[in-house]
Amino acid sequence: MMHYLDLIGTVIFAVTGALAAGRKHLDIFGVVVVAVATALGGGTIRDVTLGSLPVFWVSDPTYIIVVVVAALATVVVARFMRLPDGLLNVADAFGLAVFTVIGTERALAADAGPLVAVLMGMATGVAGGMIRDVLTGEVPLILRREIYATASLCGAAVFVALTAFCPGWCVHAFISVVVTLGLRLAAIKWDLSLPRFFPKGTSDADR
Amino acid sequence: MMHYLDLIGTVIFAVTGALAAGRKHLDIFGVVVVAVATALGGGTIRDVTLGSLPVFWVSDPTYIIVVVVAALATVVVARFMRLPDGLLNVADAFGLAVFTVIGTERALAADAGPLVAVLMGMATGVAGGMIRDVLTGEVPLILRREIYATASLCGAAVFVALTAFCPGWCVHAFISVVVTLGLRLAAIKWDLSLPRFFPKGTSDADR
């Protein structure tokens, strides 16, 4: 089931990549490149740092096919149907939630400690979106004001805590996805943010 | 022979890195840093994701020497001779073609499937140029309008197809380099581009 969850997250991030590329009017091929980097980036960093090489998309080409098909489908749909403006951010929230759980689970499966597992879940969740934003010349979502990485952190921490107290991961994964997704969607809807950091000496004009 | 081809590609990308750094008037050392990152970046990503560690330039320091010498030679030549304006793009096309073939061949040699080999060839070919453009603050060539990654994709696909039908790779490599190079040079000369992606609702002013 983790495999299917992973494919779902991959499709979602491929769609967000294609949408972001569409905003910049890249050509068909640029769209596919951004979708591939967005959807496979987080998992690649996860596999490389954990040392499970070759990385997942080298051992299982299904991922590449899925990403390319999802990106092309997004292009076709967006050509003929006006997609809602907030779609990219909402889809990104789903991808964030799913990839956070998978990153955390893979780290625990590789015998990483709880702290490393949480960091790995967060890195897997946020890396794809960061790569997408850098490639398309946007300020990375993670560095904007709303709660983003915090949602991923909470989801990962919940997953690690649940796994520590009872075995199995199916229900844990569901709860963890709901926590991350709920926090992130609430942050988008009500513009929630953590207090910002103003070093002493900052002028009031910056606030 | 693949080894020599690899060194040629490395020299070419080192030269493009040095030229790009020259446009930004970096100091001698910044030129070397950009040349190293450009020339060794693509192969590093290839080796890491395929899991052939340590990466090629750790096992064989020839690459580092070759890059540093090529970068310094570029500085000396460009100091005393006016280089043609389009040289960077044309040299980049040669590097793209050579690294695409090598990336594809290494992936096939590591028992990757055809789809993975094509993606790996493309990633090896385009990564160096992307790193160069990001470091020197240019919009990556891959995200501009002309055909770029598409040329790499076609070259890699031709190499994989030829290898599937008859053994050996020497002639295949040559044909594949010619395909990538031809497509890319044609795109530079006649400003060829694929259709761009305009999601429904895009104003006409953006076109």
Add this chain to the structure above:
Amino acid sequence: MMHYLDLIGTVIFAVTGALAAGRKHLDIFGVVVVAVATALGGGTIRDVTLGSLPVFWVSDPTYIIVVVVAALATVVVARFMRLPDGLLNVADAFGLAVFTVIGTERALAADAGPLVAVLMGMATGVAGGMIRDVLTGEVPLILRREIYATASLCGAAVFVALTAFCPGWCVHAFISVVVTLGLRLAAIKWDLSLPRFFPKGTSDADR
């Protein structure tokens, strides 16, 4: 002792990351993310390219704890005390010096040749700062005019030379840190720079 030196470098880079994030008024969590990427980025690239996987912070979670505590402490201190303007650059010089030595030593310990060891020391030293500058939208220190990577190069070369002629590394590490730090601090104080690269045909206005 190398372990403690590594922790010191990690703390220093975490502080520079938190300070840079403070300049951009990120939220508490963004500060931690930038600090983590700055402090663990260089070593991650070093471990991955050398093939010593999983990377150091997966095997030893102390690093993550140290980075998070250092980042939060920086936020608290900077909230109540005006920190001197040049602190970020000076702290960065210390981190550069320490990480250069550690990167060089680890590469030699992994049986890399002298040239690879120098490059690895430099990459470990400069990568964290580059990641920090890219994440916070600054022009990377390494691409500005002052001597930066050159200082790291000299420190790494000194370490390799000393190790070649006599065993042990404790005194070598100290001398190498002093060389890198001295060069970099002198460059900051007197605005030292290497000659820049002006390709023939560059207009005088650019100088």
